[in-house]
Amino acid sequence: MADKNLNANGFARDQQTRITAATAIGMNALKPIMHFQVSMLRMWADGIERLAGNYEKGVEETVTTVKEPSDKGHAA
Numbered sequence: 001m002a003d004k005n006l007n008a009n010g011f012a013r014d015q016q017t018r019i020t021a022a023t024a025i026g027m028n029a030l031k032p033i034m035h036f037q038v039s040m041l042r043m044w045a046d047g048i049e050r051l052a053g054n055y056e057k058g059v060e061e062t063v064t065t066v067k068e069p070s071d072k073g074h075a076a
Helices: 002-075
Strands: none
Touching: none
16 A cells, blocks of 8 residues: 555656656747747837837928928018
8 A cells, every 4th residue: 555655656746747847848948939029029119119210200301391481481
């Protein structure tokens, strides 16, 4: 009877060790994928920020261009 308990406990320990090892392997495999996804997200966010900056510059240039002729009209 004691041998059966010892074997069952040993089996449970072995099973737990295998699950822990498999989890560690999975997490180690996931790490580079997560780093890649984060770097892609950073690049995407940087592109959006550049697009917004270019858009603001374009709007400012358009407003400046529209204001200049009307200023000249008032001066004349």
